[in-house]
Amino acid sequence: MIWPTPVIYLNSYYLPPVFNVLFGQVLGWFAGIMAGLSQLLLTSNRAFAVYFPGHFSKHYKHNPTNIAICVVVAIATLIGVGGNKDGCHFLFRLELLSWAPEDFPCARTLSNIFVYVVLFVSFISNMLNIATLMKLITDSARLSLSRVEHNRRSSRRRVMFIQNVFQEFLMLIDNLNRTLVFRLFDAYWFQFCCSCISMVLTRFLEGLVMVFVNDRMRVPAKRLLRIQRAKSANITTMQKLSTLFRFGSRLTETAARFQKPSMMNFAQAARYSSGYIFDVDTAEDFSEKVINSDVPVIADFHAEWCGPCQALGPRLEEKINGRNGQVLLAKINVDNAGEIAMDYGITAVPTIFAFKNGEKIGGFSGVLDDEQLDEFLDQVTA
Structure with a gap:
């Protein structure tokens, strides 16, 4: 919305091509690819922590997470730079009130690549989520846990799994709306809903999920809304669940x-x-x-x-x-x-x-x- 909002407010059909192309590559191709691959990194990080806890906790001279982020940025940059070529642009079209690729073979090809990347990332991420869940369940069965503690850990794992799947689903729906669904109907209001409103709504829902699931985000959010957390000497059942299963990603066989x-x-x-x-x-x-x-x-x-x-x-x-x-x-x-x-x-x-x-x-x-x-x-x- 950084670029479309002032353009719509000025109500001018003339857009400086250089700025339109620049914002299109940064906010379109680059940001879209980064969002999908970043989600894949998060899922891979969780899976690696569960399957290789010793290597995950080991101190490395060069942080593997930073290296993976650099690779993702390089891939997104490569696709973004490719969009600077004439006929490959992803632009904000004021007459449509939406972001859309140019109607040229190069832009359509990049748009298709974008869709395939999203589908691929969603598939791999969900497979990793399932593999992580199965590993946690298997390790849990090997441990000598009480029935109550076993039920607590199982409950927390289900919450984490639902969170991951829900976020992947939101990302997939948003990208499909902005690349395929908006073409089904030429009305401006429909295309606006499939582009801008879809993006804002899905990001809001994704953030809402994180706030409800993640204690580190929920506490600052409550403070921001001036909601005082009740003081209690005894931790509640839900707090115990939240605390106990937060460490499931580091689960390993005990000594x-x-x-x-x-x-x-x-x-x-x-x-x-x-x-x-x-x-x-x-x-x-x-x-x-x-x-x-x-x-x-x-x-x-x-x-x-x-x-x-x-x-x-x-x-x-x-x-x-x-x-x-x-x-x-x-x-x-x-x-x-x-x-x-x-x-x-x-x-x-x-x-x-x-x-x-x-x-x-x-x-x-x-x-x-x-x-x-x-x-x-x-x-x-x-």
């Missing part, structure tokens, strides 16, 4: 099956004997032991079913004990302290936050090597 509870309790007691490491289960404990602490505190948000947590936890505890009280470690099990995890927007485990004088001063997600952990602790205690 608990290889250790007996008695051995785990003995090891835990040995680690905690120094007094530098302690558990936090409630918001009151967190405020007293972390926020009001006189020395820096590392908050370790973890889960018993999380493989990377089992790899990071003992090494972090060893290094904290080696600091001889310069820094403390608060162990926070997200399955037992869901309210704290929600307050700090925890979306993955392990997540490490550093607090000093009641303020969060840093943190990271995933697993770091020993050198990186030492560097992080040096910064906290500096």
